[in-house]
Amino acid sequence: MAGSWHCPREAHSAGGAPPPGPCSRARGTRASPCSLADVDECRDARPPCGAGSCENLPGAYRCLCPEGYRTGARQAECQDVDECAAGTPCGLPSHCTNTAGSFRCECRPGYRAQAPGGPCMDVNECLEGDFCFPHGECLNADGSYTCLCAQGFAAAPDGASCLDVDECRRGGACEGGRCVNTEGSFDCYCPAGFRAGPDKTDCQDVDECQDYRDALCGAQRCENLPGSYRCVADCDPGYEAGSNGQCHDVDECETYGAHLCGAQRCQNLPGSYRCVAPCDPGYEPGPGSQCHDVDECANGTRCGVHAVCHNLPGAFQCLCDQGYETTRDGHHCQDVNECETLQGVCGAELCENVEGSFLCLCPSSDQEFDPMTGRCTRPPGAALPSRPEPPELRVEPEPELEPVLVPGEGARRECYRQGCGGLLAWNTTRQECCCTLGGGWGPECSTRPCPTRGSAQYQALCPGIGGIVASGPHGALADVDECVLFGSHACMGGVCVNKVPGYACYCPSGYYYEREQLECVDNDECQDEEAEACVGGRCVNTVGSYYCSCQAPLVLDASQRRCVANDSQALDANQAVCWQEVVSPDILALQASSALAWLIVEVLVILLSLYLMTVNTDLTTIDLVAFSGYKYVGMIVGVVSGLLFGRTGYYLLLSWCCVTIFFFMVRAGGTWPGARRLGPEDLGTGVLVRGAKNQLRMYLTMAIAALQPLFMYWLTYHLVW
Incomplete structure (x- = not known):
């Protein structure tokens, strides 16, 4: 409480300050000879109690403080009460923050205030969500919770759920078998003859002899093996017990060698053997000791991947794919180096052989090889440098022969073989047909035959060089690509390579090109007397090749091209041939x-x-x-x-x-x-x-x-x- 008094104006001195004496009342004095008036401090511009209410008293005033405030030491003002410093009004699992006239409680994770400003209480998460479901049980804890996961599951990193445990990836499961993870567990698949143990940590051998006893081997003795078993028994003559306990035939021919049958051939039989007459190469003994042809092509891989195997009596033949040829022994196919065999196939450009074919390489990367011209040119649309016309293609027309233009010759019609033997192409001009391979042109071959080569009509129609025609408005000479125009009809059975002018047909080994029929036909090697295809035997021609047939007791030597005596194995091949030729x-x-x-x-x-x-x-x-x-x-x-x-x-x-x-x-x-x-x-x-x-x-x-x-x-x- 405080107070003040006011003295009359006339009691002050001239200097404006009250004179000392009886009008000055010191604090705490009780008597005053002056007449005093009360001052209302509560009406000051600045209330003295702050957040509280001021109550005036005679000669003093009193501060009435609200809740959360208290009077100071002089009781002249209201001061805030720090509840957080006075104790723990929010409880232990919280944080107290003082405010003006009050305080605020901030709860930690897992706690929540039951009422505003109230203490923090534990939250039971297990009642408020599907935590740990469906493979675990939620257990509440002070400020948190834990998941009790079922067997085969483990708590997730956030602890809110249970995840499947991959026992196969963790290791130590299904050793020796195939482990397959399942939800909450795993399966163990073991090989035949094994089964998973009780804990499925490994595959254990099945003792069939113990499980099935006499039902497996009957009167024989059962012997357990890792993953299997075997029945051990006494074998009949000509048989012996194998590693699996079964009786297997003894191959006497291999065991005792060639001396078992002497000069004859030993043939193994189930439980025995027999001596039979030897068969010629390419034959094998059959029922009744008869020799039968061996089908060398039965396995499908005898000639390799680039050929078709053709079985022959006592032998076989490899029919090679295009781009391959038979080797010297005739048993395999090797790549043909077209760059050496097809002279000029790339013109003046570089030729590179590849497996089964060849490539024509251009000197610049922006060029492509044109098979029609045999040169490297730039692709369409690129700027082409001007090139003088080759001198060999400049053909001056003979003045005495004027081109005879027949109405409709500029159109495209069918082209036929010589003598109308067959259709070559559907869409050709008369020049393209008659100046190349054709013998007749038009809808009906017989009505429009091509002129005879060398005649005046032929010279008037064609520029004079086979495979060259006049094209364009100015009659520029151009090569005809017979391989493209006539397709497979120009070189049936072979490889057609265009040349300037003309073309070339490359036939497979054992064939030659027949120009009348325009196809590769079989070359009868047996009719070639200089080749000596089969010395001392009978030559049999086949499609694309031939083979030798010898009359007993002669047999073929290693070259498969000579018949020699059967008892010549003790001599070398050349000496046997000499004896055969001399003593015949x-x-x-x-x-x-x-x-x-x-x-x-x-x-x-x-x-x-x-x-x-x-x-x-x-x-x-x-x-x-x-x-x-x-x-x-x-x-x-x-x-x-x-x-x-x-x-x-x-x-x-x-x-x-x-x-x-x-x-x-x-x-x-x-x-x-x-x-x-x-x-x-x-x-x-x-x-x-x-x-x-x-x-x-x-x-x-x-x-x-x-x-x-x-x-x-x-x-x-x-x-x-």
């Missing part, structure tokens, strides 16, 4: 006849020489035959050595025989009457013989002896060559 009855008869003929001619020449030189001799014609027949001994020795030891043995033995026969005949020349043998004294003096007749005899003897080695070589070299 035809060859022996021919050689014997030739040797007899030359022997008769030689004896007649000797008799004629003796007669012309008037040389007398006591030798009869039979003696001369024997004298000339010595060389046949050397011929036989030389041929046999050549067959056994090759050319080296042939030349060595033949040379030795030639020298010995020459020396023998010269020495034996002294047996002729009047002849004298050469002696050391003659050789030392340089005198061969004395007398004209003796010299003639000696010259004749030397000539005959010198001819013997020549005859020996000439009559035998082709047998071992």
